[in-house]
Amino acid sequence: MKFKLLIASLALVTIFSGCTSYRNIGYLKKVETLSHEQLETASKLYTPKIMSGDMLTINVNAINPGAALPFNLPLTPVPTNGIGGIYQTVGAQTYLVDSDGNIAFPVLGKLHIAGCSRTELEKMLRDKIYPQYITEEPIVTVRFVNYTVSVLGEVTRPGQYQFPSEKVNLLDALAMAGDLTIYGKRNNVLLKRENADGSNEFVRINLQDKNLALSPYFYMQQNDVIYVEPNKARGNSSSIGSTESMAISVIGTLISVATLLITVFRK
Numbered sequence: 535m536k537f538k539l540l541i542a543s544l545a546l547v548t549i550f551s552g553c554t555s556y557r558n559i560g561y562l563k564k565v566e567t568l569s570h571e572q573l574e575t576a577s578k579l580y581t582p583k584i585m586s587g588d589m590l591t592i593n594v595n596a597i598n599p600g601a602a603l604p605f606n607l608p609l610t611p612v613p614t615n616g617i618g619g620i621y622q623t624v625g626a627q628t629y630l631v632d633s634d635g636n637i638a639f640p641v642l643g644k645l646h647i648a649g650c651s652r653t654e655l656e657k658m659l660r661d662k663i664y665p666q667y668i669t670e671e672p673i674v675t676v677r678f679v680n681y682t683v684s685v686l687g688e689v690t691r692p693g694q695y696q697f698p699s700e701k702v703n704l705l706d707a708l709a710m711a712g713d714l715t716i717y718g719k720r721n722n723v724l725l726k727r728e729n730a731d732g733s734n735e736f737v738r739i740n741l742q743d744k745n746l747a748l749s750p751y752f753y754m755q756q757n758d759v760i761y762v763e764p765n766k767a768r769g770n771s772s773s774i775g776s777t778e779s780m781a782i783s784v785i786g787t788l789i790s791v792a793t794l795l796i797t798v799f800r801k
Contacts, residue, residue, distance in 0.1 A: 687762035688718030
């Protein structure tokens with residue numbers, strides 16, 4: 535009877551230890567308690583701004599292709615067989631935003647675009663082109679080329695990741711990097727962000743806090759850097775070699791088993 539009681543007690547300890555571990559690694563705890571209106575408002579507040587150093591693709595199209603042609607960079611013929619003779623036409627519609635926040639745009643000349651959102655730039659170009667230069671309203675498409683986020687530290691695959699969409703949140707970026715390892719600090723992630731004025735901002739983020747979903751740092755901006763610090767367990771293990779770690783683990787297990795057997799047979 536006492537032996538069964540001991541086994542049950544050990545089982546309860548194991549269960550509660552597992553629950554504690556789970557509570558320590560969960561993300562956005564009780565985020566479901568946030569209202570739909572709160573989440574929608576936070577989402578609408580997110581608008582990435584164009585900054586110096588950004589790479590953009592800008593394409594201008596119209597019903598009459600000839601009318602839009604002067605507002606696009608020239609197309610480049612590239613050999614397709616590596617030898618020559620057969621060519622395909624490749625668009626080179628990429629613009630670099632200079633250190634003053636400007637681009638040189640065909641026909642329109644130098645334009646200051648730093649601080650604009652993608653949609654604001656599209657409207658600016660439409661208004662400048664139509665009706666002054668062409669008789670039909672053009673379709674202007676702007677895309678970020680360098681929408682990349684770097685993820686470093688205690689993640690499965692550290693690296694720099696490029697996203698096809700501008701609507702990328704912190705969890706998306708961590709998922710691309712294979713998620714945090716078991717040794718990553720969930721409640722103290724460091725985010726480095728470059729603002730539109732060129733200044734750098736460093737923010738500590740708690741991945742377990744549900745209010746992160748309402749934070750301006752939940753959605754990523756181009757060139758964000760995420761650093762996941764190691765926890766104490768990783769720090770302690772880094773000073774111990776693999777052989778020593780295995781030995782300590784085995785010795786600990788033997789001591790636990792011996793203690794259990796002594797306790798049982800004494801009864």
